[in-house]
Amino acid sequence: MIRNLPAKWDLEADVVSIGSGGGGLCAAITAHDNGASAVVLERSDQVGGVTAYSMGEVWIPGNHHAAALGIKDSAESGYRYIKGLSMGYGHDTAMLNQAVHAPVALKYFEDRIGLKMCAIRKLPDYYYPHVEDSLAEGRYLEALPFPAATLGEWQFKTRVSPHVPYSMTHDEIFDNGGLANMINWDFSVMSERLSKDERCAGPGLAAYFVKGVLDRKIPLLTGVNAEELVVDGSRVVGLRATRDGKDFFVKANRGVVIAVSSYERNPDFAKTLGHQLNPVSMVMPGIDGAHLRLAGQAGARVARVPDVSMLGFHVPGEEQEEGVPLWRGALPFLGLPHTVLVNRAGKRFSNEAFYRSVYFALDIIDGATQTHPNFPCWAVFDSQAREKYPFGSLMPGQEMPEELGTTADSIEALADKIGVDVHGLAATVAAFNGYCETGDDPEFKRGTFPWGALMCGDPTRKPNANLGPLLKPPFYAVQLHRMAGGGICAAGVVADHHCRAIGWDNKPIEGLYVAGNSVARLDNGALMQSGITNARGMTHGYLAGRHAAGNPSDLLQKEMDRLGL
Amino acid sequence: MIEAEKSFVIGAPIDSVWDYVRDIGKWASLLPGCRECAIIDEHNSRWTIKVGAGGLVKTVNVLVCVEKWDGPERVNFTYKLESEPVVGGGCYIASKAGPQATDVRLQLRVEGSGPMAPMWEAVCKPLFNPLAGAFTEKLKTEIEQYVGVPALPDADNSGSGSVMAVVVRWLRKLWLAVAGGNQSQSLRSQELLANKDKVMSEQNKQVVLKFINAMGSSDGATAATCLAQDAFTLAKGFGKFAGIRRYDTIVGTIDAFKQLVPTGLRPDIKSVTAESDRVVVEFEGNATTCDGKPYNNQYCMVFTLADGKIKQVNEYFCTILAEDVLWPLIEKMADAIPQS
Ligand SMILES: Cc1cc2nc3c(=O)[nH]c(=O)nc-3n(C[C@H](O)[C@H](O)[C@H](O)COP(=O)(O)OP(=O)(O)OC[C@H]3O[C@@H](n4cnc5c(N)ncnc54)[C@H](O)[C@@H]3O)c2cc1C
Numbered sequence: 001m002i003r004n005l006p007a008k009w010d011l012e013a014d015v016v017s018i019g020s021g022g023g024g025l026c027a028a029i030t031a032h033d034n035g036a037s038a039v040v041l042e043r044s045d046q047v048g049g050v051t052a053y054s055m056g057e058v059w060i061p062g063n064h065h066a067a068a069l070g071i072k073d074s075a076e077s078g079y080r081y082i083k084g085l086s087m088g089y090g091h092d093t094a095m096l097n098q099a100v101h102a103p104v105a106l107k108y109f110e111d112r113i114g115l116k117m118c119a120i121r122k123l124p125d126y127y128y129p130h131v132e133d134s135l136a137e138g139r140y141l142e143a144l145p146f147p148a149a150t151l152g153e154w155q156f157k158t159r160v161s162p163h164v165p166y167s168m169t170h171d172e173i174f175d176n177g178g179l180a181n182m183i184n185w186d187f188s189v190m191s192e193r194l195s196k197d198e199r200c201a202g203p204g205l206a207a208y209f210v211k212g213v214l215d216r217k218i219p220l221l222t223g224v225n226a227e228e229l230v231v232d233g234s235r236v237v238g239l240r241a242t243r244d245g246k247d248f249f250v251k252a253n254r255g256v257v258i259a260v261s262s263y264e265r266n267p268d269f270a271k272t273l274g275h276q277l278n279p280v281s282m283v284m285p286g287i288d289g290a291h292l293r294l295a296g297q298a299g300a301r302v303a304r305v306p307d308v309s310m311l312g313f314h315v316p317g318e319e320q321e322e323g324v325p326l327w328r329g330a331l332p333f334l335g336l337p338h339t340v341l342v343n344r345a346g347k348r349f350s351n352e353a354f355y356r357s358v359y360f361a362l363d364i365i366d367g368a369t370q371t372h373p374n375f376p377c378w379a380v381f382d383s384q385a386r387e388k389y390p391f392g393s394l395m396p397g398q399e400m401p402e403e404l405g406t407t408a409d410s411i412e413a414l415a416d417k418i419g420v421d422v423h424g425l426a427a428t429v430a431a432f433n434g435y436c437e438t439g440d441d442p443e444f445k446r447g448t449f450p451w452g453a454l455m456c457g458d459p460t461r462k463p464n465a466n467l468g469p470l471l472k473p474p475f476y477a478v479q480l481h482r483m484a485g486g487g488i489c490a491a492g493v494v495a496d497h498h499c500r501a502i503g504w505d506n507k508p509i510e511g512l513y514v515a516g517n518s519v520a521r522l523d524n525g526a527l528m529q530s531g532i533t534n535a536r537g538m539t540h541g542y543l544a545g546r547h548a549a550g551n552p553s554d555l556l557q558k559e560m561d562r563l564g565l
Numbered sequence: 566m567i568e569a570e571k572s573f574v575i576g577a578p579i580d581s582v583w584d585y586v587r588d589i590g591k592w593a594s595l596l597p598g599c600r601e602c603a604i605i606d607e608h609n610s611r612w613t614i615k616v617g618a619g620g621l622v623k624t625v626n627v628l629v630c631v632e633k634w635d636g637p638e639r640v641n642f643t644y645k646l647e648s649e650p651v652v653g654g655g656c657y658i659a660s661k662a663g664p665q666a667t668d669v670r671l672q673l674r675v676e677g678s679g680p681m682a683p684m685w686e687a688v689c690k691p692l693f694n695p696l697a698g699a700f701t702e703k704l705k706t707e708i709e710q711y712v713g714v715p716a717l718p719d720a721d722n723s724g725s726g727s728v729m730a731v732v733v734r735w736l737r738k739l740w741l742a743v744a745g746g747n748q749s750q751s752l753r754s755q756e757l758l759a760n761k762d763k764v765m766s767e768q769n770k771q772v773v774l775k776f777i778n779a780m781g782s783s784d785g786a787t788a789a790t791c792l793a794q795d796a797f798t799l800a801k802g803f804g805k806f807a808g809i810r811r812y813d814t815i816v817g818t819i820d821a822f823k824q825l826v827p828t829g830l831r832p833d834i835k836s837v838t839a840e841s842d843r844v845v846v847e848f849e850g851n852a853t854t855c856d857g858k859p860y861n862n863q864y865c866m867v868f869t870l871a872d873g874k875i876k877q878v879n880e881y882f883c884t885i886l887a888e889d890v891l892w893p894l895i896e897k898m899a900d901a902i903p904q905s
């Protein structure tokens with residue numbers, strides 16, 4: 001039993017959101033529109049969170065945009081897709097809850113805050129066409145370009161992303177050859193959008209929600225770091241934050257919503273909860289597990305799903321903010337033609353053109369030797385790749401900086417320089433080049449996932465968007481670092497279908513909600529389908545906001561009755 | 566290719582300006598985010614600059630080559646980014662605008678090269694103009710400080726709690742952060758300049774119109790509220806009216822004008838154009854002098870403002886008409902006008 005009430009409160013609202021990403025902003029907006037007062041607290045000096053760093057894909061089965069295009073889909077089909085791929089590591093009710101509420105939350109924000117979304121054409125589900133209930137297009141949505149000047153003084157306090165080309169829509173990118181073929185993009189569009197500050201992708205998506213909060217005059221406070229919950233017996237009644245080095249007590253009459261993303265910038269949490277050893281990270285330094293410290297105080301339960309590591313690299317001279325090196329994700333570039341990913345033995349170990357194949361292979365432990373056979377690892381490519389494709393921010397044709405990669409005139413010399421088995425690498429490249437001739441990769445099936453062909457390959461390349469031989473010297477190798485999930489993580493706080501935090505006794509904790517990546521991923525289990533995290537943030541915010549404002553959704557019960565569960 | 570041209574008047578003689586400008590290290594120190602300038606030889610230097618764009622801070626090394634030190638009138642230079650396929654160049658052109666004034670024109674260009682040239686230009690474009698603007702603004706202030714033209718009043722001491730003063734203080738803080746190298750701020754140098762432009766232009770316009778109306782009705786007190794302490798007017802041309810007048814003279818002249826032109830100037834404003842720190846007004850007078858002659862001169866005045874106050878006015882009007890009509894009267898009343 002905790003009782004740590006302050007002598008006086010500095011601020012009071014019915015619903016207090018911690019974190020200004022999708023989850024926190026959506027909870028505040030929904031609470032407000034259901035009659036409660038709200039406030040959003042953000043620790044950094046910019047709002048938008050990782051949501052604003054993201055590619056802005058929002059994956060929602062059964063959404064009305066797909067329906068308008070005549071694409072046949074339903075929330076129920078989406079539920080089956082997720083459930084099948086979750087491998088039993090999720091909770092059925094959590095999966096169904098997300099499935100039924102995501103389309104509703106989407107419509108709600110479109111109607112309420114002027115959010116404008118559209119279906120991304122041609123972007124298939126990860127597992128299309130390999131599993132039932134997968135679709136070739138229609139579930140991925142993105143925001144229409146947002147005119148950031150309408151944010152007024154918040155224009156430059158709303159984050160943009162160093163990771164994604166946020167001046168282009170997916171359709172514009174795909175129409176001009178996809179991510180691989182930047183060389184063909186229409187940069188007059190980029191130029192115009194940058195000049196007018198019209199934001200697409202994650203920066204655009206986040207900006208819509210920031211605008212929704214500002215339009216409602218919901219106080220949005222930056223530089224406020226949530227430190228501990230204030231609990232009155234068994235009920236969470238507020239929190240203690242710090243602001244300008246001083247305590248700042250915020251009273252929450254109806255609920256605190258923790259939406260602070262994950263713990264990936266906390267190496268100890270990353271190791272002990274995510275089993276990731278010293279991962280680098282794409283996200284802001286403030287994503288350090290505050291939800292676990294906060295909710296832990298009130299006895300919230302933590303759960304973990306099978307999780308994976310990504311790969312990243314650092315381009316010299318790039319910083320995220322002063323003194324914080326910028327790490328870029330490598331996965332979009334590994335499945336490009338003329339490129340392979342190899343381990344110390346010089347062997348490929350995954351379908352480089354499908355993120356999820358790389359992820360799991362990376363973290364495998366060989367019990368016989370107690371080693372990670374596939375880590376460290378290297379991206380190896382030839383000068384054809386360098387001439388045609390970007391590698392992170394290294395543009396086609398741009399010279400390889402010495403600090404980033406190793407250059408050699410032959411594959412053997414390259415292997416020797418980087419300390420990879422010379423014969424192993426030579427044999428791997430020879431075999432791979434052979435697959436490129438037939439267009440078929442019998443070992444790892446590169447090019448068999450349409451999603452990977454589009455997002456990790458050169459869609460203009462026939463017959464296989466992900467295959468192209470390594471022939472032309474010089475050859476390059478870039479050693480990759482283990483990278484955390486970009487805010488998506490293994491462990492989080494367990495929540496019920498109203499996003500109330502749950503204790504170890506499986507009972508909801510009064511006055512405590514969680515949203516976004518702070519919530520344990522029991523709604524997708526062993527699966528991570530890109531676009532689902534942004535959809536979760538919106539949906540959780542919607543559910544928590546409604547419940548805290550006294551108007552909880554009853555849709556899950558209705559759906560369970562309908563399905564006879 | 567993206568080009569920018571900035572011109573401005575420095576309240577200092579051309580040789581003093583040259584004294585400052587001939588040192589490339591000084592140029593580098595004026596560029597927002599410039600961390601280091603290594604002089605290689607008389608013509609070449611390597612600048613290390615941190616630029617903020619698209620949510621990241623990037624350190625770029627720029628090789629600057631001054632092709633021609635042709636002082637005091639001209640400097641031609643080219644530059645090249647070390648790791649990115651971006652090149653550019655420009656020139657500095659100075660000319661004498663008066664014994665205490667130098668007209669400076671800075672022409673700059675940037676160009677992407679290679680297969681991704683359009684992307685580099687798209688990325689550079691929104692950065693380029695504000696960066697050039699910030700650079701020229703600093704160049705002017707620094708030189709004026711260097712040669713001892715009275716410094717800008719500190720916004721924090723400007724006393725007024727007006728919205729403008731608050732905006733200006735905020736901008737200054739950001740500016741100091743940029744120049745001083747706080748990265749999360751340098752990140753936004755372009756943005757703050759863009760924003761500053763919008764906020765400022767409208768307010769500046771109002772200040773200038775108030776000033777012209779006060780001048781037209783010989784209301785020195787009101788005119789004075791529009792002027793910075795170190796304000797000066799620079800009447801362009803070559804006749805008796807050409808030259809610089811400072812605060813006291815400006816205010817004194819406006820007050821004394823009543824006696825020369827009892828009707829006031831009666832300005833008929835033809836156009837007002839405001840852009841960032843500058844307001845340009847075209848107007849015509851419709852006045853009668855104290856000896857009954859019409860005095861209908863035509864004017865174009867270029868106002869430069871800082872902190873919501875007029876700092877400088879470049880005046881263009883027909884000096885022949887002014888000399889013909891006003892000079893004889895002034896000679897008569899010379900004692901009434903404070904000396905400049
Ligand atoms: C490059 C990249 C691309 C991505 N692309 C996609 C995509 O296309 N689709 C998709 O669905 N997902 C994508 N993701 C993941 C996704 O964007 C995020 O996981 C999701 O947006 C997280 O939202 P959130 O609501 O959990 O919190 P966030 O948006 O992460 O917001 C959390 C906020 O809480 C603040 N905070 C933390 N601690 C405290 C504290 N103690 N006190 C106060 N504030 C605190 C943080 O500063 C932050 O602003 C991407 C991620 C990255 C990095």
